[in-house]
Amino acid sequence: MELRGFGRLYNAAGLFIDHNVHSGLGDKTAIYYRDEQITYQTLQEKVNQTGNMLRALGYRMEDRLIMVCHDTPEFIYTFFGAIKIGAVPIPVNTMMQPSDYEYFLNNSRAKGLVIHEDLWVRLEPVRERFMFLEHVIVISENANKSLDGTLSFHRLLDRADKELTAAPTNRDDAAFWLFSSGSTGDPKGVIHLQHDMEYALNTYARQVLEINEQDRCLSASKLYFAYGLGGGMYFPLGVGASTVLVKERPLPETMFQAIETYKPTIFFGVPTLYGAMIDYVEKTGRRFDVSSLRICVSAGEALPPSFYHKWKQLFGVDILDGIGSTEALHIFISNRIGAVKPGSSGKAVPGYDVKIIDVQGNELPPNEVGDLIIRGDSVAHGYWNLHEQNKRKFVGEWLYIGDKYYRDEEGYYWYCGRSDDMLKVGGIWVSPIEIENCLLQHEDVLEVAVVGVENGKGLTVPKAFVVLKDGVTPSANKEEELKQFTKQHLAHYKYPRIIEFIDELPKTATGKIQRFKLRQLLEYQNTNK
Known part of the structure; x- marks a missing residue:
């Protein structure tokens, strides 16, 4: 009309x-709640x-x-x-x-x-x-x-x-x-805008997840976030499927119980939760029936390859890692069912154009790190009352994501870190994600975040904030062990020169590590020496 x-x-x-x-x-049941x-x-x-x-x-x-x-x-x-x-x-x-x-x-x-x-x-x-x-x-x-x-x-x-x-x-x-x-x-x-949810549904949900009326979705990410809003609400409602709502905090045992009780077919989680669920099973020895799941999804931050492999080994279900943003509404790069490359964010979702560009705006060839920009019709109208940031973030049809990425020869995209998180060590760009993924392979490491710190000579070196697993005691020997571990698996210049053991990493409620708060902590420590 x-x-x-x-x-x-x-x-x-x-x-x-x-x-x-x-x-x-x-x-038909639209919502399962308690x-x-x-x-x-x-x-x-x-x-x-x-x-x-x-x-x-x-x-x-x-x-x-x-x-x-x-x-x-x-x-x-x-x-x-x-x-x-x-x-x-x-x-x-x-x-x-x-x-x-x-x-x-x-x-x-x-x-x-x-x-x-x-x-x-x-x-x-x-x-x-x-x-x-x-x-x-x-x-x-x-x-x-x-x-x-x-x-x-x-x-x-x-x-x-x-x-x-x-x-x-x-x-x-x-x-x-x-x-x-x-x-x-x-x-x-x-x-x-009114049409944005339909666009995300018809691109990512239908073409990547292959969502249909028989599916039942469970999202650990809450509905008030873009990722949870799709997975837990408008994706299932958009195809006449069902959603499972869980009011409580998404703790590992709570999520396992919800999977066993409601038998969802698609589970939406974040890397920190997958890591915590894996750790919970390994620590308690408990086994859970997750046979209803046909696919799991991860977003919010890059999924460490070690998490993917451990989850697949424990439960026999793939995790499709991808990247989305609040500004784009949902996921625009994703791994595919039957075509997962662990550690990568996957390939561009149909309906979205993706580029890696240099500081002059030129598109880069494969395997060169640059800034990620995307376009697609779910991209937001803009920010409320932020004129200058709108000009920097929304440039014509293109959305500047603020992440450093590279694309390999097969079209898979690899996350290197936030643009302001990248480190230049000895004149060479170093991805904090690469160091973090390496440390996460160590059997004693639960979580880790890497930031840059000056070494007293005006040079930037990597520093790792490490959360150890329960029962592992922080010590100088453990610090040296972790340094040697990274030297064995990465180029020598990439190893963390400093390791600080910490009880908990600062995160958003979606599970994203807030590295800027770690940098603020470093500034505070330096000021109060």
């Missing part, structure tokens, strides 16, 4: 929610009720709504209910501090906040600092419970009509925002 001034009407809720009911899947099985018919009704609830409160097209929600059905109701009325949902991390939510709310100028009760209790004391906030809608386990100064999500929902006509949005309207994970500094509001 074409309306003058609107363009061709398009609303993402129509494809991901309504279409399944219209196609005869109304009685002991609930929510059908597509019920899902559509709840989405419509949420949209009507928001409309009754005065929300209109382009009004913004912050979501601080666990992975529960209410997340999906709110996300698509807002989109269906043309409002803009903004899911954010549930593991942040009150000052972070002050940033999200004030930066986005959201007039509404939908939040789980346990999270609101932490924010309520600083409510007066939220400049634009008009409504706090609280999701409580007890549907009849209400908190002073807030609205009850379930009470409002129960009163709302189950029929809802979508707002007259078009393909290029803003549909939702996501905040970048903050692995390189302050989170940035990333504006995604």
Whole structure:
């Protein structure tokens, strides 16, 4: 339908929610959550009720709504209910501090906040600092419970009509925002359009994962991140499949139990989780039934080859490693089913163009390290209120990822590190990832991150922050052992000159190592010597 001034009407809720009911899947389970099985018919009704609830409160097209929600059905109701009325949902991390939510709310100028009760209790004391906030809608386990100064999500929902006509949005309207994970500094509001989810579905999910109606998806990465939003929500809903939601933190035992209970066919994890799950099995000797899985997926950071091989040995299932970004919405380079090259990010996903360029913007030949840029129609409209960063990141059709990569002769892409993480040692570029992957092959190493540090002569050398496995004691002998281990497996100039043992690496909630925080730690240590 074409309306003058609107363009061709398009609303993402129509494809991901309504279409399944219209196609005869109304009685099929869309969401598995604890002991609930929510059908597509019920899902559509709840989405419509949420949209009507928001409309009754005065929300209109382009009004913004912050979501601080666990992975529960209410997340999906709110996300698509807002989109269906043309409002803009903004899911954010549930593991942040009150000052972070002050940033999200004030930066986005959201007039509404939908939040789980346990999270609101932490924010309520600083409510007066939220400049634009008009409504706090609280999701409580007890549907009849209400908190002073807030609205009850379930009470409002129960009163709302189950029929809802979508707002007259078009393909290029803003549909939702996501905040970048903050692995390189302050989170940035990333504006995604109505058509972006369909594009990611039709490229990566359909053509790489070969997702279909019989699949059942489980994402350890939470829905408020771009990776989890696809794997745990709009990929399965986009093909009439089912999703499994887990509210709890994605600890190894929790994920194994969810796999055994709900029998998903596709599991979405991150490298740190795969490493922790492998370590859990090796340490406890427990065995889990993961026979339902036909494929596993990894993103967020490069998957160490040792993790791939150990997982395959333990469970007989491939992990498809890939790279995506919040700005691109989902994965745009990936390994393929039956064509995995461990340690690589895989090949370009159909629908995305990929280049490796030098500092002048010239495309580089195979095996030369340069900056990764991509284009594809799921790339965001841009950042909210960041004019200068938009000019640097979104250049014409191309998105500058900020990662160093090279492509081999077979078209596989290999991650070398963030552009600002690369090290120049003795005049030669060194990838911190290569050193980290080497150290991870040592039987005593659980996690590792490598950064550059000056050696007192004005020269940069690699320093490794190492987390040892339980029961292994840090010592000067262990430090020397690890240095000699890397010398045996890498070129001599690449070995870490300094090793510091640390209890835990700083990470984002997606599991990305925040190397900039390690550099800040080094600066602090140098200042306070």
